[in-house]
Amino acid sequence: MMEQYVVDLREVDETHVALVGGKGAHLGELSRIDGVRVPGGFCVTTDAFRHVIAGAPSIDDRRDELARVNSDDREAVRTLSAEIRRTIEGISIPNEVAEAITRALAEVGEGAAYAVRSSATAEDLPTASFAGQQDTYLNVVGPQAILQHISRCWASLFTERAVTYRRRHGIDHRTVHMAVVVQRMAFPQASGILFTADPVTGNRKVATVDAGFGLGEALVSGLVNPDVFTVREGEVVAKAIAAKQRAIQARPTGGTQEVSIDARRQEQPALTDAQVVRLAQLGRRIEAHFGRPQDIEWCLVDDGFQIVQSRPITTLFPIPEIGDQENHVYVSVGHQQMMTDAMKPLGYSMWPLTAMVPMHEAGGRLFVDVTRRLASPASRAGLLNIMGKGDPLVRDALETVLDRDDFVPSLPDAGPGGGAGGGAPPPPARGAGARPPAGAGGRGGGGAGAK
Structure with missing residues (x-):
């Protein structure tokens, strides 16, 4: 050839x-x-x-x-x-x-x-x-x-x-x-990084934007702290504007140089809220194309965004495939059995056949959806009690999710056995996760979190 x-x-x-x-x-x-x-x-x-x-x-x-x-x-x-x-x-x-x-x-x-x-x-x-x-x-x-x-x-x-x-x-x-x-070469007024899922909490419904003046090398090298915007459902829900004293710009003769930002401009946002929302929407389009959350490098040139890189966010644990857009909280079945490694395909294909409740697979592990049990006061108390006996840290993680009022809506009491899938709550687990926005527990240990 x-x-x-x-x-x-x-x-x-x-x-x-x-x-x-x-x-x-x-x-x-x-x-x-x-x-x-x-x-x-x-x-x-x-x-x-x-x-x-x-x-x-x-x-x-x-x-x-x-x-x-x-x-x-x-x-x-x-x-x-x-x-x-x-x-x-x-x-x-x-x-x-x-x-x-x-x-x-x-x-x-x-x-x-x-x-x-x-x-x-x-x-x-x-x-x-x-x-x-x-x-x-x-x-x-x-x-x-x-x-x-x-x-x-x-x-x-x-x-x-x-x-x-x-x-x-x-x-x-x-x-x-x-x-x-x-x-x-792009010569941007501002540049930075867009994560289409929160890389810290695993929240797939939240996008975060880091932004600074000039070329993105200032952010990547740690020269400046960026402005940080959080976007949920087409709205900026949080932002922290940094004092951006320095920037990296292109030299007319080639190469780059570090420059000082005028004192009156340092604490101005690198992007407007409208630009942040537009960028997040562009990120969702890219994410949909690749089929997984993305870490995207962007430049703002004459009020238009240019994309100079997009890669998968490799730190996110996979989540069960669910057809709806609702929040879900999962508890790891394998961790309750001290099975911290992923299961073999035969194992996770056989176990659900004998289980009392539906199970969901992600990352070679099985999970039980406890969202509706957490939503009902009576079943919530029972679930938290049995989880606490197995591992107090898992109970703490579930309570942290519940403290976020907008994550698990409160439903009418369904009774001790109520909730998705019916039956008794699962045995104590040693790992918990949420989807979206939290990822399931990783190899060697469980974890839960939501935002």
Whole structure:
């Protein structure tokens, strides 16, 4: 098959991770969503990366050494990864690859400024985001500078932090390849991050927006505390406006610079409430397209939002699939039996056949929906009592959910055995979760929470 060194972002989608990496595939997919604006550009493919490193056989030897080295030997990891980076950056880009890149630049606009962004094949996955593990360079101007920064992105596959992260997730360095996204630079008035679910509480009905002035690097690097907005059902329900003393902006000649924000402007919101709501609605559209909550990087340019990245929120525990939009509270069945690991498919297919109440599966675990029992005063007291005997922390978690008046509505007393599914309350459990907005307890322990 003929190698393809460059491909337009509009020509790729989620099926092209092996060719353009996780970031490139997500950006291509984003550009296909109606109403979502993605800065134009192209990807330098993994074919180009493989072609380049094929010219330096020593890299394969170093990768083999890296795979064998003890992960606790940080000095060896640091030394080997630095050697690989130096070797990659020292390779002259073959003419055929360089010509493909310069042709693509001429089509998009050779004199424009670009963001040059790493896009590894093990990146932005549902189970591991790899956020910040490889390099991004902003406001790069001119073909020679772009070629140089593409080499730096290739080399960043072997930063010490990226190597360590892959080791921690059991990913073989020899199987990971690097593509590079070359994208028209956005010059925003404000930028930040949108989570379409609360990454702390797991609340799927709440979106949170972090916003600051200028480029998003100021937020990512921790240079400034962002404004934080909470959106529920098309309304800003909470906000905290920070004193944003600094920002990062593009230099006219290329690169970026840190600037001071005028004192009169520091405590002004980076976004209006109307803009926040509009951004959250855009996030819901993106979330619906990908079918899971998203961590989205956005820029505000001339009162229009441009999306420069979207990845799954990997910290959320999965929730049972329910057809309605109501709140649900679940108690983990497995944890009551001290089964903190996920069940095998045979186990969670057989157990519900003998259970007295309906059970729901999520993340390889079984849960009982206790929402209606909590809503009825009599059955609520009985449930809390039996949960407290099994594990006081689970009772505390359920009471925390009940303290949020808008989460579990109070229903007429259904009696001790009332509630969804009927029958007696489940035996004491050692983990509880809520859907939405709380996730079920994770591996090794249970938990509950709602907002």
